[in-house]
Amino acid sequence: MSRPASLPVFSLPSRGLHRTLYEPLKPLFIVVDEHESEPRPILAFPEETRLDQAPTLWVYISDSADRIQHRIGTGERPLLVATHDMSLKERFEDPGSGVRFFATGHPVGAGFNGLLHVRDILLSAYFDGAIGSDDRLLVQVETEPAWQARLYYDLGQDRSIARLKRELEYAADIQTIEAVLHIAAEIAREGRERGHVGAIFVIGDTERVIANSRPIVLNPFEGHSESARDITRPETWETAKEFAQIDGAFIVTGAGIIEAAGRYIDVKSPVELPSGLGGRHLASAAITKETKAVAVTVSETGVIRIFKDGEILLRIGAT
Numbered sequence: 001m002s003r004p005a006s007l008p009v010f011s012l013p014s015r016g017l018h019r020t021l022y023e024p025l026k027p028l029f030i031v032v033d034e035h036e037s038e039p040r041p042i043l044a045f046p047e048e049t050r051l052d053q054a055p056t057l058w059v060y061i062s063d064s065a066d067r068i069q070h071r072i073g074t075g076e077r078p079l080l081v082a083t084h085d086m087s088l089k090e091r092f093e094d095p096g097s098g099v100r101f102f103a104t105g106h107p108v109g110a111g112f113n114g115l116l117h118v119r120d121i122l123l124s125a126y127f128d129g130a131i132g133s134d135d136r137l138l139v140q141v142e143t144e145p146a147w148q149a150r151l152y153y154d155l156g157q158d159r160s161i162a163r164l165k166r167e168l169e170y171a172a173d174i175q176t177i178e179a180v181l182h183i184a185a186e187i188a189r190e191g192r193e194r195g196h197v198g199a200i201f202v203i204g205d206t207e208r209v210i211a212n213s214r215p216i217v218l219n220p221f222e223g224h225s226e227s228a229r230d231i232t233r234p235e236t237w238e239t240a241k242e243f244a245q246i247d248g249a250f251i252v253t254g255a256g257i258i259e260a261a262g263r264y265i266d267v268k269s270p271v272e273l274p275s276g277l278g279g280r281h282l283a284s285a286a287i288t289k290e291t292k293a294v295a296v297t298v299s300e301t302g303v304i305r306i307f308k309d310g311e312i313l314l315r316i317g318a319t
Helices: 015-020 065-073 087-092 111-127 159-169 174-190 206-211 234-243 279-290
Strands: 009-011 029-033 057-061 079-083 099-103 136-143 147-154 199-203 213-215 249-252 258-265 294-298 304-308 311-316
Touching: 057 111, 065 079, 065 087, 079 087, 079 111, 087 099, 099 111, 111 136, 111 147, 111 174, 111 311, 159 174, 159 304, 159 311, 174 199, 174 234, 174 294, 174 304, 199 279, 206 213, 206 249, 206 258, 234 258, 258 279, 279 294, 279 304, 279 311
Parallel strands: 057 079, 057 136, 079 099, 199 249
Antiparallel strands: 009 029, 029 147, 136 147, 199 294, 213 258, 249 258, 294 304, 304 311
């Protein structure tokens, strides 16, 4: 396809942009247009770019009801619509139509921060199960004022995704970590009755984690069956989100069983973290340095961080 003359193009080998984007999830190419007044076809990509394989999932990111309605009408399926305005889900979602909706934490801005936010949305959707590890994504972003971006990803060929999975599987079953990240994303997005809350989930190496922590409150999970404490079961998620309101950390086995909630983590090892991070992040870094566990934190600002070996392995949200 020919390239519209007005579009500045960022595509491989444009390595400067790729070095700056947080790993994982690197687009194979990006097309950005800051002066678009009308939606263009999603396949208007530069001449030098060819899709080796058709996308398995179309992703559309916008908060405009008119543009979302237009995109749904193009017939691109399956289609994942990511929007901050979830009232549009009730308006447009049609079960069985091949169109799904996914909530973003806040509206996507323009420019480079907008591209970073797109990455966070896709990572959240990936850990939420809305995007598969072998999907090929064709992503269109349209924000207000008129700023557009088109991106193509091949997750099956994305080595950073495979590396992330290997890093996490070392500590726990990937299903356990994906379930915890799903809950963390919902806590970050929804908050609880008292507003936005923070949380810590420490996963794996449970005996050593217990030995390096102490209860703040009575353990609300003590005495319950393993099935009732299995964090990989969706039936458990609402309970976990409610108990996220109490102080302290969740302790979760690598197999996904919640052993305790409301535990204070003893910080014994010195760790270095970026300025501005508080006690929750210090505790998560310390416990993952002291043990072989992985920790997932949710901050009140909606940022999710994954800690391993005393360091931040991944940051998602609130770009």
